[in-house]
Amino acid sequence: MLHWPLVALVAGGSVYLLIALVAAWHYLALRRPSEEEPDAAPISILKPLAGADLNLESNLRTFFEQPYPHFEILFAVADANDPAVPIVRRLQFEFAQIETRLLIVGEPPCPNRKVWSLHHLVDAAQHELIAMSDSDIRVDPRFLHEINREFANEYIDLTTCPYRAVAGPSFWSRLEAVGLNTEFIAGLLTARLLEGVHFAVGPTIVARKRVLAAIGGFDRLKDYLAEDFVMGQLASGMGFGVALSPYVIEHHIGAEDRARNFRHRLRWNRSTRRSRPAGYLGQIFINPLPFALLLPALAPAWWPLSAACLFLRFILAFTMHHAVLEDRRLLSIPHLLLQDFLSLAFWLAGFFGNTIDWRGRKYRLNKDGTFSPCDESPA
Secondary structure (H helix, E strand, C coil): CCHHHHHHHHHHHHHHHHHHHHHHHHHHHHCCCCCCCCCCCCEEEEEECCCCCCCHHHHHHHHHCCCCCCEEEEEEECCCCCCHHHHHHHHHHHCCCCEEEEEECCCCCCCCHHHHHHHHHHHHCCCCEEEEECCCEECCCCHHHHHHHHHCCCCCCEEECCEEEECCCCHHHHHHHHHHHHHHHHHHHHHHHHHCCCCCCCCEEEEEHHHHHHCCCCCCCCCECCHHHHHHHHHHHCCCCEEECCCCEEEECCCCCHHHHHHHHHHHHHHHHHHCHHHHHHHHHCCCHHHHHHHHHHCHHHHHHHHHHHHHHHHHHHHHHHHHCCCCCCCCHHHHHHHHHHHHHHHHHCCCCCEEEECCEEEEECCCCEEEECCCCCC
16 A cells, blocks of 8 residues: 555656646747847846856856847945956956946845845836846847847736756756756746746846836845745736746856755755745655656556656656757756755755755744844744
8 A cells, every 4th residue: 555655646746747848838839039129128237246156257248248229237246345346347347338337235234135235226227127137147149139029018027037057067066957957947837837927036037127116126025035936926916917038048056065055955945835835845746756766666567657757757857958948968867867866855855944054144934935044033
C-alpha cells in the first residue's frame, strides 16, 4: 500500500506537466509581435543598485545602447561610496547623449532596500511609463521598442518580463539557472493559463506611473520581501491590466558558492510560502521527477506511468528552455535531474522556520508576507 501515495503524486505531476505544456503553447501563440510600430512614448528606466555585481558594467551598458528616441536612465545607491558609483559615472561619461541621473538615497528606514531606492527613483522619474530593472539584467536593442509596442495597448497597465537565466561560473549557479529556465517559467505560464496574471515577478517590471500611485506607491510595499508579487497582486485587485510580457530578458545570476546559493533558495521558498500559502502546497506536483524515479522500485508494475512522467518532464524542460526562453545553449540532463531533487528538498525545507538571511542580516518573515529585522518585535 505504500506505493499508492507515490502513484497519486506521479499521476498528479504528469497532469501538471501536460497543463504546463498547453500553457507554453498558449503563450507562444499569443506573443507574436504586431506589424505596427506605434509612436515612441518616453520611458524612464529605473535601476536600484547595491554593490558591484558580477558583469555589472556589461549589464548596464545594454540599457544605454537602446536605439530609442526618448528615454532616461535613473540610478539609486545608498551612499556615494558604493562600488557601483564609478561604474555608473564611467557609463554616463561614455554615453553623454543619454539623459541619466544618479541618486544618493541614504540608508533605508524600512527592511526592503530595493523598495526604498525605487520610491526615490519613481519620484524623480519624468515619464509616465516606468521600467524597473535589477542590476543583474541584460537586454537586447529591441527592449524599449518592444515595451513601447506592448503599452500602446491602453488595457495594459503593468507587465512582468519573463527571464532567461544565465549562469555564472559556479556549479550551483548552473543548477539554479536550469531550475529557473525549466521549472520556474513553467509555473508562471501555468498560473497565467489557469488564473490569469494577478502577480508580478522581480527582475524587470514595467508599469504606468499612475498605477503605482493608485496602489499606494512604494510606501505600501516597503515592508514586504516579495514586493514584486504584492505589486502585481494589488494592481490586479484594483482592476488594472496586468500581463506577462512577450519580451524575454536575460537574468545573470552570478557565481554564488554553495552556502550563499542555499541561503538564497531557502529565502525564496520561505517567502513564497508566506506570499502564496495555498499555491506553495500545490508545488508538490511541480517536481514529480524524484517520485517517478522512486515508484518503479516500490511498484514495478507502474513503470509505464513513471516513464510517461519522465518523458513529459523532459519535453516540458526543452520546450521552456528552447522555445519559450529561446535559449540556444544545450540543456544538461544531469543538471536537470539533480536540480529537480534539490528543488524538492528546498520546497520541503521551506515549510520550516520563519527567518531568512539577506545581505548579511537576519530577518523574520511575518504571516502577512512582511518582514522585519530579528532585533525588532514581530508584526
